[in-house]
Amino acid sequence: MSQTRFCDELTALLPKLRRFARGLAHDAADGEDLCQATIERALKSRHQWQDGTRLDAWVYRIMRNLWIDETRARTRRAQTFAVEEEGLAVGDAGGRAVEALIELGHVGRALAELPDEQREAVILVLVEGYAYKEAAEMIGCPMGTLTSRLVRGREALMRKLGEA
Amino acid sequence: MEVTREMLMAYADGELDEVTSRRIEQAISDDPDLARQLDADLALKANLRGHFAAIDDEPVPEAWAAMIAGARDEDTRVVELNDARQARARRGVPGWGAGVAIAASLVLGVLLGTQVNTGDGPLIEKDGTILASAYLEKALDTQLAAKPEGARLRMLASFRRDDGGFCRAFTGEALSGIACRAEDGWHLERLLPGSRSQSTQYRQAGSTEAELMAAAQEMASEPPLDTEQEKAARARGWR
Numbered sequence: 001m002s003q004t005r006f007c008d009e010l011t012a013l014l015p016k017l018r019r020f021a022r023g024l025a026h027d028a029a030d031g032e033d034l035c036q037a038t039i040e041r042a043l044k045s046r047h048q049w050q051d052g053t054r055l056d057a058w059v060y061r062i063m064r065n066l067w068i069d070e071t072r073a074r075t076r077r078a079q080t081f082a083v084e085e086e087g088l089a090v091g092d093a094g095g096r097a098v099e100a101l102i103e104l105g106h107v108g109r110a111l112a113e114l115p116d117e118q119r120e121a122v123i124l125v126l127v128e129g130y131a132y133k134e135a136a137e138m139i140g141c142p143m144g145t146l147t148s149r150l151v152r153g154r155e156a157l158m159r160k161l162g163e164a
Numbered sequence: 165m166e167v168t169r170e171m172l173m174a175y176a177d178g179e180l181d182e183v184t185s186r187r188i189e190q191a192i193s194d195d196p197d198l199a200r201q202l203d204a205d206l207a208l209k210a211n212l213r214g215h216f217a218a219i220d221d222e223p224v225p226e227a228w229a230a231m232i233a234g235a236r237d238e239d240t241r242v243v244e245l246n247d248a249r250q251a252r253a254r255r256g257v258p259g260w261g262a263g264v265a266i267a268a269s270l271v272l273g274v275l276l277g278t279q280v281n282t283g284d285g286p287l288i289e290k291d292g293t294i295l296a297s298a299y300l301e302k303a304l305d306t307q308l309a310a311k312p313e314g315a316r317l318r319m320l321a322s323f324r325r326d327d328g329g330f331c332r333a334f335t336g337e338a339l340s341g342i343a344c345r346a347e348d349g350w351h352l353e354r355l356l357p358g359s360r361s362q363s364t365q366y367r368q369a370g371s372t373e374a375e376l377m378a379a380a381q382e383m384a385s386e387p388p389l390d391t392e393q394e395k396a397a398r399a400r401g402w403r
Contacts, residue, residue: 007236043235107215
């Protein structure tokens with residue numbers, strides 16, 4: 001019956017997953033897409049989850065990997081089409097970006113401007129309240145790395161938010 | 165004591181033990197700069213949480229819960245099917261007692277070449293069918309299941325199958341199996357290595373009987389014959 005437990009636990013995790021996704025993706029639309037893709041992948045692999053282990057950590061790993069893949073793909077696309085973009089109507093690209101930024105609000109913008117790994121550390125520890133050790137395990141980095149990303153992320157945020 | 169940025173942060177995040185926390189609190193009360201840093205840090209945390217609380221207020225897309233519910237239904241169906249299958253196997257046909265829930269297919273045991281088609285061996289091959297012969301045929305014809313243990317060949321159970329014919333499950337030193345009576349003799353429907361067999365790497369001791377009984381249960385249309393019924397069937401030549 002552990003499979004129904006998986007589904008029950010995953011459903012209970014949805015609000016947290018959405019926060020994760022919004023945090024990682026720093027844009028509401030991208031965040032929703034990322035969360036949906038994560039749920040699909042998690043369901044597809046649900047038989048690999050070991051009942052009794054931390055489901056949040058397991059799903060977070062999936063989401064994190066999906067996001068890394070996505071950012072790599074975007075970087076490749078940006079490099080490939082860099083030349084063409086110069087010819088695009090500035091208004092279109094600018095319009096969507098401005099919209100997204102307005103949606104984000106002040107804090108969202110500041111978060112979005114952080115490097116991914118600092119933003120990740122800030123979200124797991126400051127927003128979700130994971131202990132340093134837990135957060136480091138979920139990310140898969142040494143605890144020292146986590147704390148240094150956390151310090152830098154906080155400093156950067158306080159500077160940006162302090163400015164406004 | 166000197167309070168580094170990391171220590172202050174760790175304190176704010178509740179990562180420090182009691183003793184260290186008290187010392188930092190002492191340092192903070194002595195140093196207004198530290199107190200300001202701590203306040204700024206706590207304000208940042210509140211700011212961040214407020215931002216995500218606003219996100220929490222938005223309704224979660226129904227599609228997500230629906231995807232999960234779909235998976236749950238799938239899994240429930242699979243579990244129900246498996247449970248039903250196992251319950252059927254366990255119930256078995258009345259009169260057989262608690263059956264053994266194992267896979268229905270039996271592995272055809274290793275047949276030593278010398279067992280088949282030698283003059284006095286227990287097996288003969290005829291037109292693609294394996295028939296009992298010699299001592300095996302004799303035992304099938306005459307030996308009752310009630311025969312005491314220690315006999316070279318032991319009858320486990322006799323039963324009728326769907327077509328009305330008689331079958332008998334047996335186990336012996338050389339081989340074990342299930343044979344069914346036909347016009348031309350006893351056809352071997354199942355064969356497994358006997359108790360003397362070396363092939364224990366894929367078979368646990370004692371499992372042969374369990375497998376045979378499970379197979380017999382699936383073939384049978386009625387409970388196994390009792391001694392009186394066996395005697396009657398034997399008298400009629402198992403026809």
